[in-house]
Structures are given as C-alpha cells and as structure tokens.
Amino acid sequence: MSKQKKRDNWFIEYHEIPQLGIKGKRDLEGRLQYYHIEDFKDASIIDLGCNMGQMSFQAADWGASRVTGVEYDSVAIKNAREINEKLGTGIEFVVDDLDSNFFWNSLDRYDVVMFLSVIDTKELENRYGILSKACAKTNKVMYFEGHGKQPASKYLQNIVDYTDFSQIKYYGLTPVNRPFFRCTRDKISSDECLQKILESEYNKIAVVGKSLAGKTSIRKKLQKENSEFEIIDDLVHYKDNPEKIDVADLKNFEKFVLFDYRALEYYDEFDVVFFVSPNGTLIGQSRNANNPIRSPSIKTVNNLKEIYTVESY
Numbered sequence: 001m002s003k004q005k006k007r008d009n010w011f012i013e014y015h016e017i018p019q020l021g022i023k024g025k026r027d028l029e030g031r032l033q034y035y036h037i038e039d040f041k042d043a044s045i046i047d048l049g050c051n052m053g054q055m056s057f058q059a060a061d062w063g064a065s066r067v068t069g070v071e072y073d074s075v076a077i078k079n080a081r082e083i084n085e086k087l088g089t090g091i092e093f094v095v096d097d098l099d100s101n102f103f104w105n106s107l108d109r110y111d112v113v114m115f116l117s118v119i120d121t122k123e124l125e126n127r128y129g130i131l132s133k134a135c136a137k138t139n140k141v142m143y144f145e146g147h148g149k150q151p152a153s154k155y156l157q158n159i160v161d162y163t164d165f166s167q168i169k170y171y172g173l174t175p176v177n178r179p180f181f182r183c184t185r186d187k188i189s190s191d192e193c194l195q196k197i198l199e200s201e202y203n204k205i206a207v208v209g210k211s212l213a214g215k216t217s218i219r220k221k222l223q224k225e226n227s228e229f230e231i232i233d234d235l236v237h238y239k240d241n242p243e244k245i246d247v248a249d250l251k252n253f254e255k256f257v258l259f260d261y262r263a264l265e266y267y268d269e270f271d272v273v274f275f276v277s278p279n280g281t282l283i284g285q286s287r288n289a290n291n292p293i294r295s296p297s298i299k300t301v302n303n304l305k306e307i308y309t310v311e312s313y
Contacts, residue, residue, distance in 0.1 A: 006097070006123040008073055015054035017083055028054055030175035034182065039141045040064045043111035048098060048134060049118035053080035053091065059112070060089045067091040068110070070098070072123075099125045104133045113138045117178060119158070120147035128162045135163035135183075142183040145174065152179035156301045159183060166309035186309075190214055193274050193310045194221050197229070202271030202305060203255040205229070206263040209276030210293045214312025215259045218276065222257060230256040261296060268300040276310040 016027045031054075040062035047056040050069030059067050069091060071077045080093045096103045098118070115134050119127055135142065142165065146155040152170055156179075159168055165183040174180050188196070197205055197218075209215050219233050230253045231238040237245050247266045250258070258267065275296070298304070 006072060008075065014076075015052040017052065017054060017057065019057065019087055020083060022083070026054065026176070028058065031055065032058070034171040034174075034180050035062075035143065036141075036182070037062050039112055043140070044108075045112045045114065046070065046107075046110040046137070047114045047116070048130075049116065049121070050080065050093070050114075051076050053083060053093060055114055055116060056080070056091050056093070057083070057087065057089060059114070060091055064112075069093045070096050070103075072097055098130050104137070107137055109137050109139050111139045111141070113142045115142060116145040117147055119144075119155070120149045128158060131158060132162040135165065138165075138183075138185075140184060144181040144183060146179040148173075148176070148178045153301050153304065155179050155181065156304060160298050160301060160307070168307040170305045187311045188308055190218050190221075190276070190310060190312045193276070193308065194218055194225075196272075196308065197222060197257060197274075198225060198227055200272060204270050204303070205257045205272045205274070206267070206270045207257060207259045207274045207276060207310075208261050208263050208296045209310075210261055210295070213261075213276045213278055214310070215261075215276050217312065218310075219257075219259045228255055231259075232256055233259040235260065261293060264296045264298055269303050271303055272306040272308075273298065273304065274308045274310050276312055278312050 014025050016023055018028055040059050042063060042065045044066040045059040045064045045068070047053070047059065047067070047069045050056050050071045051073070053069045056067050056069040069080060071080070072095065074095045077093050077095045084091050084093060113134050115131070119131060124130060144155070144159065146152070156168065156170060159165065159181060163183065165185060167184045167186045169182050171180045171182060207215050207218060216233070219231060222229070223231055223238060232245065235245050235247065237243045250267055264273065
C-alpha cells in the first residue's frame with residue numbers, strides 16, 4: 001500500500017493573528033484558558049505543527065526565552081516568517097517533517113512542547129511514535145490538544161501508552177471541541193496528594209502503589225478530615241466499624257477513595273488515580289514472595305481525567 005502523499009500549501013489561512021489584525025478560522029482568545037503562563041516565562045518552547053505560528057507568537061508574548069515553530073507546510077511557514085519579521089519576535093520557524101527520524105535525532109530538548117491539533121493529521125505515518133518522541137524532548141511540560149475525532153478518553157489512553165509523564169491532567173474541551181491536556185514530569189508529596197483529594201471535583205479516586213509505599217498514611221490522614229468521601233482500603237470500608245466488602249459493592253458508593261495496589265485491576269471507572277511510591281526507591285521489586293507485587297498498569301481510562309505520581313517520605 002502506498003503512503004498518503006503529504007499536502008503542501010493547503011492550510012495556510014487558519015490562524016488569527018490579532019497583533020496584526022489577521023483573521024483566521026482559529027481565534028486566539030478561545031485557546032488560552034487552559035495554559036499556565038508561568039510555564040512559559042524564560043523557557044524554551046517548541047510548537048510542533050505550528051501552522052502560521054499563532055501559539056508560537058503567544059509563547060513569545062508570555063516571556064519565553066526561545067521559541068521554535070515546526071511545520072510541514074512551507075507556505076504556512078513563509079507566512080509565519082513574514083509575521084515574525086513584522087512583529088520582531090525573533091522566533092525560529094522551520095519547515096520539517098515530524099515523521100522523519102533525522103528531525104528528532106537533531107532536535108534539542110525543550111522546557112515546553114506544544115503538540116496541538118496534530119495527532120490525527122491523516123498523513124502522519126507514525127503518529128504515536130511522534131507522540132512518544134515529543135515526550136522524550138520535553139523537559140517540563142507538554143500541552144496536548146486532540147482533534148476531537150476521538151473521545152478524550154482515547155487521547156488520554158494514547159498519552160498513558162506512549163509517554164512517561166508523571167502527571168497528566170485533562171482540562172476539558174476547547175471552544176472548537178478538542179480535548180486539551182497538560183502533561184508534566186511533576187511529582188507531588190503525600191500532603192499534596194491529600195489536599196488534591198479533599199479539593200477534587202471528582203467522585204471516584206484510586207490511590208495505588210506497592211506495599212509500604214505510604215498509602216496507609218494518606219488514608220489515615222484522610223479519615224481525620226471527615227470528608228464526604230467513603231474510604232475503602234483493600235476492600236475494607238472504613239466507617240464506625242470497618243466492614244469487609246466485595247468488588248461488586250463498589251457500585252453502591254457514589255463518592256469514594258479506594259486505597260489498593262490492585263484497584264485498577266478490578267475497577268475501571270475511576271476519575272483520578274494517584275500512584276504512590278517512596279522517594280527514590282522501588283519498594284517491592286526485590287521481595288522474595290510467592291505473590292510478588294508489580295507496579296500497576298492503567299488498561300482502561302473511560303472516565304479517567306487526572307493521573308498523579310506521589311513521592312512519600
């Protein structure tokens with residue numbers, strides 16, 4: 001089967017550039033609500049599939065120290081360079097192919113990678129390989145926007161399967177109905193985990209991790225908070241008198257936190273997952289037991305919105 005021929009000079013009037021009064025199908029204001037401006041201050045930025053450079057110019061406005069825009073469409077890059085010259089922003093715009101290994105082998109790592117509305121471009125030959133390589137070039141933060149051709153859960157599953165980000169957060173749909181995610185290499189403390197649970201807008205939360213990782217400590221602190229969450233640890237429902245329950249009983253709880261390294265194996269409707277591990281160690285890897293404990297895997301993300309890595313001490 002022949003490869004899809006990649007198009008050039010086909011998608012060149014897409015971006016609004018309000019600084020110059022340029023109109024386009026994709027307005028700027030509607031894109032900005034989910035970005036953390038502090039991510040961009042004095043940071044190196046790459047905009048993969050930048051088109052005319054709308055978000056590249058915005059990154060420069062937010063104080064980025066270096067911005068690179070990459071686009072296959074040479075005419076779009078020609079327009080971006082003309083805009084760049086008029087604005088005097090000093091952004092580097094390059095024509096290249098994200099499917100090229102040579103492109104990735106020559107690319108520096110960047111503090112912030114923007115991978116926006118690119119993943120479902122039909123000509124891409126290795127779209128999930130590109131996602132993985134983009135992750136490898138990310139020092140701190142990746143902003144990822146889907147096309148809306150798939151549900152948000154599918155994009156989240158792609159991120160889980162093809163990257164190693166320690167924190168993934170789904171922010172919702174952009175005004176053009178495209179799922180938007182912020183992915184980082186951040187890790188949080190046990191106390192931050194507790195606070196995020198208490199402040200969560202979601203109802204079904206899993207706290208997973210190997211034996212002695214620190215799950216019990218977080219559970220005990222949560223019990224003292226008298227929160228609205230039902231607390232379940234290894235299928236024991238903690239209330240006035242702790243009671244053993246079955247997996248099937250979970251459907252009877254509207255709002256709960258389940259502490260169990262196996263939680264993701266027998267329940268697939270969590271909104272948020274916290275993975276707890278002791279700082280700098282791999283507890284459980286070397287234990288000589290008939291039932292060794294392996295790190296959990298996320299197989300189904302139908303409802304999942306947030307993933308965190310917790311370092312306990």
